[in-house]
Amino acid sequence: MDKKRFMVVSGFLGAGKTTTMVALTEYINSIGKHAAIIANDLGANYIIDAEYSSRQNVEVTPIGGDCICYIPDTLIERINRLNKEPKDIVMSDIPGCGIGALDHVYGNLDKNHKDEFTLAPFTVIADPERLRMIMPEQADINLPEELKFLLDAQLREADCIVLNKTDLMSEEEVARYVKFLQEACPGIPVFPISAKEKTGLEALADYVLTAESRVNITDIGYGGPEFISAEKKMSWFNRNVFITSKDGIEFDGNQLVDDVIDEIRDGLIANKRNVPHLKTFAVGKENDYGKASLIGVDYDIIHDQELKENTSKLQLVINARAVCESDLLLDIVDEAFEVIAEKYNVKVKLFFNECFGMMDEGR
Incomplete structure (x- = not known):
């Protein structure tokens, strides 16, 4: 064999x-x-x-x-x-x-x-x-x-x-x-x-x-x-959401994703925390997709692939590994999406969410 x-x-x-x-x-x-x-x-x-x-x-x-x-x-x-x-x-x-x-x-x-x-x-x-x-x-x-x-x-x-x-x-x-x-x-x-x-x-x-x-x-x-x-310092975060325009007007999905990342960045900075790696994957029209990432609050967003068209509907997945307590990280991301929902006049429907520290009881 x-x-x-x-x-x-x-x-x-x-x-x-x-x-x-x-x-x-x-x-x-x-x-x-x-x-x-x-x-x-x-x-x-x-x-x-x-x-x-x-x-x-x-x-x-x-x-x-x-x-x-x-x-x-x-x-x-x-x-x-x-x-x-x-x-x-x-x-x-x-x-x-x-x-x-x-x-x-x-x-x-x-x-x-x-x-x-x-x-x-x-x-x-x-x-x-x-x-x-x-x-x-x-x-x-x-x-x-x-x-x-x-x-x-x-x-x-x-x-x-x-x-x-x-x-x-x-x-x-x-x-x-x-x-x-x-x-x-x-x-x-x-x-x-x-x-x-x-x-x-x-x-x-x-x-x-x-x-x-x-x-x-x-x-x-x-x-x-x-x-x-070292592991006690770290938390995992995974979220899948579906974002739809409330008035049917198309929005710039790339800018929306960047704004989500920046809002999370600002929340981490305000709490003196960091995110060694955050990744997003967005799907718009007919499998038009984009992938962006961040390797720390002090770095520019990296765009591996950008969406090609504006859209009124967007599926967005976020995976993150943060130097932040899991409860605090969850609050920061929730607040980021609240800001985005108001700024873009969109509805954010949550499909999947998990946030945990490596040492959290019950992990």
Whole structure:
């Protein structure tokens, strides 16, 4: 029986895990091989990464409601499902700042399913802006000190590191970041790419299609006091709403989404909180869609795809991972939608909502 090649893609919030997986899958498919994606999220429904990926001409299946670290049977079933038509590789992300997948996922597959799976290099996507927290400048980017633990732990798990967003960097900056990563993670290959511009993918694709993970499981403090302290700072938020114009007049969906994001941003700033990653996915007329994101209250909104037409009806999904208590985060988002409803003269119908802290009782 031929083994199935599987790869986990880890990385900090907003590093571009989904964009990298889509770009890498598209490239692999373009050279006559076949790749597919599993989009994993702790939210129970409406996973933006799965919705967006499925519109990029790649094969994707979602796993929601839990991390692949803790549902091995579901993960194996999805890998096998995607391999009904044989794939050269199936890749999956892990939610948010997730660490521990090297042990929980690769360790389990290596120990109990060695004859079924070839484990491709455990791949960590690095965001140059967030790396500044642990580089010599020790930059303050308005995230709690506790989150440095998560970033450092992710790099320690890596079989290879992908320095993403090189389109935003000079050649000198790329060289400096690569040098830092090589010194911080000796012996680990570093691949500078731009997933957005689809550059640097050839060497990365060749590596993940041919190399294998060391499955070098070491103690990174998972479940320890530093891990718990970092996770206590974070909350998840997922909401799906349907927005309709009260008077039938079409509105600019792109501007409405930007205003929702800015209202949430203002609420977080007023409460001295932050959002390392907020994503929105909006669908207007005839599957006209837009995707926007925010990687912190101090950053500009990123538009991966904009709506092409004004509309009188809009489905909007928001996924967020915030440095904010869950109750406060829920209040901030509710207030944002109240402002938007009045400003645009629209009705906002709630279809799905969840907001929880990782340490909330009953989670």
